[in-house]
Amino acid sequence: MTLSAAGFTFCLFVALALVGCQSTPSDRALMPGIAAAEQISPQDWKWSPDQECAPCHSIEAHTAAASACTDFSDASSSCLTCHNVEQELTVAHEDIRNVKPVSDLQQVTVEKEVCTRCHTIASLAERTADSVALADNNGVTINPHALLKTKGHSEIDCTACHTMHESSDRLETSSKMCRECHHADSFECESCH
Template sequence: MRSNRLRIIAAVAAAFALAGALGACAPQAAPTDGEPAAVESEGTAEAAAFTWSVDSDCGTCHGDDVASFDDASCPASQHAAMKDQCMTCHNDPNMERAHAKVTLDSEKKKATLKRTVVARDTCLASGCHDMTEIAADTADVTVLTDKNGTTVNPHDLPESEDHASINCSSCHKLHTADTPAEAAPATCRNCHHADVYECNTCHDH
């Protein structure tokens, strides 16, 4: 009876000793200057939450756009003094909604500006640009010439509901090297899909 009790005690002691040895062999995180060691969770770590505000650091995600101010091939370089004033132009009231589902995921930090709208008044405000002068300067520009030879001044478009939605940024891409000569015809083709600028020539009424 006594020998059975001794065997049980010895077995329990051996089990505790084995558990302790296994625990000592488990990989341990190295301490870092008194800071608690980080514990890695299984699976992908949850992306840090992000709340957009007018004071947010846009460069956190839009690094390429911020870098374009230092790139002479990008029109943004002509606005270099505004490098840290993104909200001067990107004062779109939908910015908060556009960032509602944004997280600080390091794999997605090269975001491009796709949903923002730079209003025409933003470019014309405070005397930055004068549309009358620009229209006069581009009166002889032929970049908007359709397949029938009709040429339109890109800064003096006929008034229409569709043209009212065209903004300076529709053709002038400040943060890329794309030229207005490339972007403007593409903008027109959103509606003038037959590459004909004169209205009422494509469909029978």
């Protein structure tokens, strides 16, 4: 017996939907405010700001829990702490009743103001004053949260170095950002100009 293309597509669609919305294993830590939930029937579910995100977006919930951003994972934060766009989320979740498989989240721009609601630039600069993470080939160190006020530096935002939902080496990411302009691995402008 052979399945028609439509029958195969439907079966694949249902299988992916069931896999995508399985509950998260309880032995894996989730960020505060996010708990693994029981299987959710798409027909009975409607998105609201107080819904749990982890059942369908478990990868994001786990990466936030494992984030190097311990202020976030230790605080009583939730997905809406950063993704506070209720109308956009409502629209994005409207088709859940059509049993569509969970798609990848769209990358969103997180404005600096979202971060500075909880983290002031002054407090970050104070906490990283003795940091030697950003050092050039001459041994010059730069406080990553106290960059000189230049045109190039004003274009750098928090997400240039800090990511939430992907595994990355923050030092490597920030060093790469610096090397976009400091191409000779020197933080002293006069060494090139």
